[in-house]
Amino acid sequence: MSLKVLTTKKALQTHLQTAINKSYPVLLITSEPAQDEFGLSNKAVETFVNFSKFTIGVQYGLKNIHVKHTSAYPTARCVDEAVAMAKRGGATTQIIGVGSGAAIDCAKAVSSILSTGDNSDNPCHKQLRNPQHGRLNKDMTDVELVLAPSTLAGIMASSSTSSLILDPHEEALIPLSCTSKITTVAVDSDQLTLQEAASAIEKRRDGRGGIGASVQEAALAALTICIDAAIHSAMNEDLENSVRSIVCWSTVFNFSTLIPSD
Amino acid sequence: MQKSDIYSSHLSGHDADIILDVTANSLAHVLQTSNNCDDRILWKSHAVNAAIHSGQLLRYGEITDSQGVFTRSMPVALSSALLPKYFPHGNLLTFWAALCCGMCKAALDNKRTTPALTRLSRIITGNINASCDDLYEWTERKFLESNAPTLAALTEGTPDIKEILNELNANQSLFGIDDGPLAFYMEEILHHSLNK
Numbered sequence: 534m535s536l537k538v539l540t541t542k543k544a545l546q547t548h549l550q551t552a553i554n555k556s557y558p559v560l561l562i563t564s565e566p567a568q569d570e571f572g573l574s575n576k577a578v579e580t581f582v583n584f585s586k587f588t589i590g591v592q593y594g595l596k597n598i599h600v601k602h603t604s605a606y607p608t609a610r611c612v613d614e615a616v617a618m619a620k621r622g623g624a625t626t627q628i629i630g631v632g633s634g635a636a637i638d639c640a641k642a643v644s645s646i647l648s649t650g651d652n653s654d655n656p657c658h659k660q661l662r663n664p665q666h667g668r669l670n671k672d673m674t675d676v677e678l679v680l681a682p683s684t685l686a687g688i689m690a691s692s693s694t695s696s697l698i699l700d701p702h703e704e705a706l707i708p709l710s711c712t713s714k715i716t717t718v719a720v721d722s723d724q725l726t727l728q729e730a731a732s733a734i735e736k737r738r739d740g741r742g743g744i745g746a747s748v749q750e751a752a753l754a755a756l757t758i759c760i761d762a763a764i765h766s767a768m769n770e771d772l773e774n775s776v777r778s779i780v781c782w783s784t785v786f787n788f789s790t791l792i793p794s795d
Numbered sequence: 796m797q798k799s800d801i802y803s804s805h806l807s808g809h810d811a812d813i814i815l816d817v818t819a820n821s822l823a824h825v826l827q828t829s830n831n832c833d834d835r836i837l838w839k840s841h842a843v844n845a846a847i848h849s850g851q852l853l854r855y856g857e858i859t860d861s862q863g864v865f866t867r868s869m870p871v872a873l874s875s876a877l878l879p880k881y882f883p884h885g886n887l888l889t890f891w892a893a894l895c896c897g898m899c900k901a902a903l904d905n906k907r908t909t910p911a912l913t914r915l916s917r918i919i920t921g922n923i924n925a926s927c928d929d930l931y932e933w934t935e936r937k938f939l940e941s942n943a944p945t946l947a948a949l950t951e952g953t954p955d956i957k958e959i960l961n962e963l964n965a966n967q968s969l970f971g972i973d974d975g976p977l978a979f980y981m982e983e984i985l986h987h988s989l990n991k
Contacts, residue, residue: 538847540840605886606879634887685846686888692850697875697887704880705966708855708871718847722839746888748842749941752825754870754891755818755849756919756934760898761869762815762852763911768866768976 536692537717544719545585545681549593552677552717553627558596560624561589562615562640564632564683565601577726578633578745581683584724585631598622600639602632606699606706607639612657615643629679633745634686638696644678644713645696661698661707678713682720685727685751691718814848815911819918821845826937827921856972869981870894872974876966877959885949893946896938897988899931901980946988959985 539548553559563582589595600615619625625647630640646656650673653659680691690696695708727748746754821844828838856867867875870891878890885893902912916930917923960982967974974981 536851540843685842686886688843688846689850689853689888692847693853693855694851695853695855697871699879703969705969706875706878707970708867708875710855720843720847722836722843725839725843727839727842746886746892747941747943748825749937750892750943751842751888752822752845753895753934753938753941753943754888755822755845756826757870757891757895757898758849758852758868759815759818759822759915760895760902760912760930762811763909763915764898764902764977764980765854765866765868766811766815766909766911 535715537715538692539717539719540722542721542723544721545679546588546592548679548717548719549589549595553593553595553679555593555595557626558598558622558624559589559627559629560600560615560619560622560643561586561597562600562602562628562630562636562643564636565603577728578683581724581726582632585681585683589629589631597629598624602636602639604699605635606697607635607642608699608701609655609658609661612639612642612646612698613655615639616646616656619643619647625676626674627677627679629681630691631681631683632687633682633684634690637680637682637687637690638698640678640680641690641711641713641716642696642698642709644676644716645709645711648674648676648712648714650674657698657709660709661700673712673714675715676713678716680716680718682718683725684745685748686746688718688720689751689754691716811852812911814851815915816918818845818848818852819915821848823919823921826941856970866974866977867970867972869898869974869977869984872963872966872972872977873981873984875970876963880962881951881954881959882946882949883951885944889944890946890949892938892941892943893949894984894988896931896935897946897984897986899927899934900987901983903927903931904983905980946985947990950989954989956985956989 541547563586564578565582590597598618600618602611604611619628628640628644628647630637642657646660682688682691695710697706698709700707728745729747729749821841824841825838825845852868853871854866854868855871873894874887874890878885878887882890912927916925916927920929920933922929963978963981967978
């Protein structure tokens with residue numbers, strides 16, 4: 534997979550102008566922010582999504598099949614429904630994901646399934662049970678995946694190698710590898726409304742998670758990932774050292790066998 | 796459940812080191828400067844950079860033909876097993892943010908003063924002589940300043956730590972992944988984070 538990140542002004546518009554083929558319809562997957570338990574919805578995400586929909590549909594006149602994503606995490610069912618809609622509408626080669634982390638993960642999962650050319654029923658469900666399902670096909674289809682994240686969680690999701698899919702039965706988040714050959718991430722800082730700590734707390738009211746993460750929380754999450762990567766690097770060094778010592782011992786052993794006994 | 800052998804574009808050790816440094820620089824800038832700092836554009840671009848690069852550091856337990864099995868990142872393992880069931884009020888980033896002090900403490904208790912962790916401590920704290928202890932102190936201070944919810948605040952009721960650890964083991968079996976020594980780390984992280 535190659536990842537191209539555009540962080541210029543009007544990044545999405547520029548990319549749509551140059552890379553998207555207007556002759557074919559696109560599958561547009563967007564966040565539809567649901568109201569939380571306090572009756573609040575994320576207005577910033579809503580505004581971002583509406584602006585992107587206008588840009589794609591009206592400004593650039595791209596024929597699109599629109600799939601709305603409302604839940605906090607994508608499920609195999611909603612990915613399979615999006616795949617079915619893409620196939621029905623002939624939008625199997627160009628996918629645009631707009632909004633929060635869930636919509637981005639959903640778009641990545643849909644593009645992975647479409648790129649494998651898996652024509653079975655409920656392909657996402659099957660791939661979660663068996664990751665090799667439908668992926669042994671050598672002739673992978675080129676699917677152009679464009680991601681326009683509106684939150685920091687969405688940005689993090691768009692640069693990671695897998696999507697996290699919720700399995701409601703196991704109550705677990707299951708990773709699904711992203712196999713799209715080319716992924717373009719368009720981040721326009723001007724369009725991005727970052728939620729700061731104070732407003733996040735106001736909205737949270739009772740001190741719990743609530744709507745989205747603040748910038749500070751996202752930075753602390755990034756710190757968690759960095760510490761994990763540093764611990765992993767230590768473990769890899771340990772592994773390399775142990776392999777080296779095994780090689781070293783086996784060399785000594787081989788050498789000792791060459792010494793003639795009395 | 797079988798492992799996927801499709802994804803083969805995992806970062807090499809050298810690339811991961813570079814990305815780690817870049818992420819650390821950006822997130823340190825975001826957490827060190829206040830919300831009302833003069834250069835809002837720079838602050839915002841550092842926040843975006845930290846998100847982009849930290850996403851690249853995440854491992855999901857994929858295997859590749861040439862490099863063998865990769866373990867998964869601890870934040871991925873913990874959220875995969877526990878987030879939907881035990882922390883329904885938390886979103887992914889809030890949950891990971893709540894783990895940062897526990898993660899530091901686990902590294903500190905296990906005396907993991909590796910080059911990468913020492914480098915991370917120096918970049919984050921802005922002190923060339925900083926150690927893992929300094930990183931832990933700095934992280935605790937920034938966690939309090941950010942008003943981020945603790946892991947205990949994100950739970951529904953009072954979860955039993957043994958039950959949570961069993962769920963973590965069951966999740967390993969579900970994916971056919973062996974977290975190995977990381978399972979011990981994760982136990983420490985959970986103990987520390989839930990007791991805060």
